[in-house]
Amino acid sequence: MEKENSFLVGIYDDEDVLLDAVAKVRKSGVKIHECYTPFPVHGLDDAMGYNYSNLPIVGFLFGVTGTICALTMMIGMMGFDWPMDIGGRPYIPLPDFIPITFELTVLLCAFGMTISFFIVSNLNPWSTPRMFDPRSVDHKFVMAIDLGVNKQDVASITTLLKSSGASEVNKKSFE
Amino acid sequence: MHVTSSVRPPLVTGGKKYEDVTQDICKQVEGAPSTAWKISFTFSVIIFIYGGYCLWMTWYDGIGMWGLNKTIGWSWDITNFVWWVGIGHAGTLISAVLLLFRQKWRTSINRAAEAMTIFAVICAATFIIAHMGRPWLGYWVLPLPNAFGSLWVNFNSALMWDVFAISTYFSVSLLFWYVGLIPDFATIRERATGIRRVIYGALSFNWDGSAKTWSRYEAVSLVLAGVATPLVLSVHTIVSMDFATSIIPGWHTTIFPPYFVAGAIFSGFAMVLSLMLVTRVLYNLEDYITIDHVESMNKIILTTGSIVGIAYLTEFFMAWYSGVYYEAFAFQNRAFGPYWWAYASMMTCNVITPQLFWFRKVRRSLVWTFILSIIVNIGMWFERFVIICTSLSRDFIPSSWAMFSPTMYDVGDFLFTFGLFFTCFLLFAKYFPVINMAEVKAIIKSSSEEKH
Numbered sequence: 282m283e284k285e286n287s288f289l290v291g292i293y294d295d296e297d298v299l300l301d302a303v304a305k306v307r308k309s310g311v312k313i314h315e316c317y318t319p320f321p322v323h324g325l326d327d328a329m330g331y332n333y334s335n336l337p338i339v340g341f342l343f344g345v346t347g348t349i350c351a352l353t354m355m356i357g358m359m360g361f362d363w364p365m366d367i368g369g370r371p372y373i374p375l376p377d378f379i380p381i382t383f384e385l386t387v388l389l390c391a392f393g394m395t396i397s398f399f400i401v402s403n404l405n406p407w408s409t410p411r412m413f414d415p416r417s418v419d420h421k422f423v424m425a426i427d428l429g430v431n432k433q434d435v436a437s438i439t440t441l442l443k444s445s446g447a448s449e450v451n452k453k454s455f456e
Numbered sequence: 457m458h459v460t461s462s463v464r465p466p467l468v469t470g471g472k473k474y475e476d477v478t479q480d481i482c483k484q485v486e487g488a489p490s491t492a493w494k495i496s497f498t499f500s501v502i503i504f505i506y507g508g509y510c511l512w513m514t515w516y517d518g519i520g521m522w523g524l525n526k527t528i529g530w531s532w533d534i535t536n537f538v539w540w541v542g543i544g545h546a547g548t549l550i551s552a553v554l555l556l557f558r559q560k561w562r563t564s565i566n567r568a569a570e571a572m573t574i575f576a577v578i579c580a581a582t583f584i585i586a587h588m589g590r591p592w593l594g595y596w597v598l599p600l601p602n603a604f605g606s607l608w609v610n611f612n613s614a615l616m617w618d619v620f621a622i623s624t625y626f627s628v629s630l631l632f633w634y635v636g637l638i639p640d641f642a643t644i645r646e647r648a649t650g651i652r653r654v655i656y657g658a659l660s661f662n663w664d665g666s667a668k669t670w671s672r673y674e675a676v677s678l679v680l681a682g683v684a685t686p687l688v689l690s691v692h693t694i695v696s697m698d699f700a701t702s703i704i705p706g707w708h709t710t711i712f713p714p715y716f717v718a719g720a721i722f723s724g725f726a727m728v729l730s731l732m733l734v735t736r737v738l739y740n741l742e743d744y745i746t747i748d749h750v751e752s753m754n755k756i757i758l759t760t761g762s763i764v765g766i767a768y769l770t771e772f773f774m775a776w777y778s779g780v781y782y783e784a785f786a787f788q789n790r791a792f793g794p795y796w797w798a799y800a801s802m803m804t805c806n807v808i809t810p811q812l813f814w815f816r817k818v819r820r821s822l823v824w825t826f827i828l829s830i831i832v833n834i835g836m837w838f839e840r841f842v843i844i845c846t847s848l849s850r851d852f853i854p855s856s857w858a859m860f861s862p863t864m865y866d867v868g869d870f871l872f873t874f875g876l877f878f879t880c881f882l883l884f885a886k887y888f889p890v891i892n893m894a895e896v897k898a899i900i901k902s903s904s905e906e907k908h
Contacts, residue, residue, distance in 0.1 A: 296901075315666045315667060315668065316666065316667040317664060317665045317666050317667070318665055318667065318670065319474060319478075319639075319643070319665060319893075319894060319897055320639075320670075320894040320895065320897040320898040321670040321671075321673065321674050321894075321898060322667070322670070322898075325667045325670070325671075326667060326668075326670075326671035329667050329668075331667065331668055331671055333671075333675065334671055334672045334675040334676075336672055336675050336676055336679070337675055337678075337679050340676075340679045340683075344683075354599065355611045358599060358606075358608040358611070359608065359610075359611055359612075362606050362608065363606050363607060363608055365610075367612065374612060377611060377612045378611060380617035380620065380621065380690065380694055380697075381611060381616070381617055381620045383686070383690060384617075384620040384621055384624040384687075384690070385620065385624070387624055387628060387683045387684075387686070387687050388624045388627065388628065390679075390683050391627075391628045391631055391632075391680055391683055391684075392627070392628075392631065394676055394679060394680070395631055395635060395676060395680070398635075398672055398673070398676045399661065401672070402668070402669045402672055402673075403662060404638065404661040404662050404663065404669075405661055405662055406658040406659070406661055406662075407658070407662075408662040409657065409662065410642075410662045410663060410664040411664065412646065412664060415646040416646075417664075417665055418639065418642045418643045418645075418646050418663070418664075418665050419474070419475060419478045419643055419646065419647075420473065420474035420475040420478060420897075
């Protein structure tokens, strides 16, 4: 059927209209593929039923890794590999290790979390995104409905989108 | 839904709509460079080349080309380093700290301020590498396995902490800045054609603005802001420890960390104002960077300037109250010794003139703000010079007392960083979106004149 890889794209002019529309469309049983907005719309992730991202946990784990690496490195080098007697002070002066431990914690947390974000969201310089409507990164709010997964016919979904406040409803297919 | 008081003045004026924001910011990226831009760019590149020659000579012949002597082993190099790092503090402060405090006015200035941070830290790093004398051995600061058995770097040293602090600060700031740029590059990509589309397409990292990605983006931004906030405070704390952990009278002070951090924010905001006041006029951004933004920044300058003023007085009080003879002498020498003029410049520029910002008229005057921001930048350079040079110039043994006079290579290396900074900043202003379009669009409904 012509439904393979083909989408209905509802274009909204206002984020609040989109928020209400998402609730309405989901209630009617139509599955939304995804919404595309030019800026983060607060409450859209809830309306779409997304859970809060696990990335902060990933960041925390990377941070802990940074802490462990920093302490292992400094204690290993100064305490065991080449202990130096500096005025009879301890070989492992923990207070002196605080700044570098902190910096490496932050460094690994920030990079680990952001690179994880790039990987899970498929953000990379070599891919070309599927844009349902180029205006969705400018001033329009876009809701895409995958015709392949929805049983309803095109006309009824179009009516639904129109009645939920869409200013345009277009059809879009990808190769 | 978000509710904003109608009493609160709008952050974005001119009744802008979403498409107006895109148009106003993208037209700078898409249009041909203006004459003013070309003149400034040429000028910056000339300074950069001249400074590059001086820096090359410094590297080729060694730091004997500077005016350093046996007594004054640190002077303009470290003064300039601390000055640039201080300036670099405003960017992350604006984007991270103000994000945590939900200060929405940050959205118009955070992009440019972060760019300034990154370029300022590069300038600071130039001096760190140059002052080593043998820059090609600069990697010795890293804890790498080496040919001397396994003699590692000394993690007790504040200078070692500095290596980690500055490099972490630079990389995390760059990351934070770039993550914020990705959605805006996507906006430019969709408007561009040909080779520009390919370049901005690669820069935009496959961004499509889906709700799921935005949700993750927001989570990542919040955590990045959370870790960047203590990071900003740690960096200048550690820079101050380069001095505070030594035994030189005038440096050996516990007040240094908070005092340096306040001074860094003070000078950083002054530099943001100097740059943004010019950019806003040249790029017609008056609706995005309003007088209210300028006033908010001036209030921060007033606050941090006053903190710095109190720190100066506290230092003096402690020099007397501690009863340490050498400390008392160091401070008498600062104010009344041969470098009294540097001390007087510092006091005038950092403590006295910013007090003019108590007047609402001055805070809201662009001309006054611009003049005072330049004065603050000069004053903060003198602060570092006073701390470093006057403290060293009077050694414990009077026979080694000395004065410092800069050579053309001291001046040239400083000029090099100016050339580098402005060349980078002008390239940024031409090819990157100077205002965070996505974030401005997100606040426009609650904070613009347009009623919805």
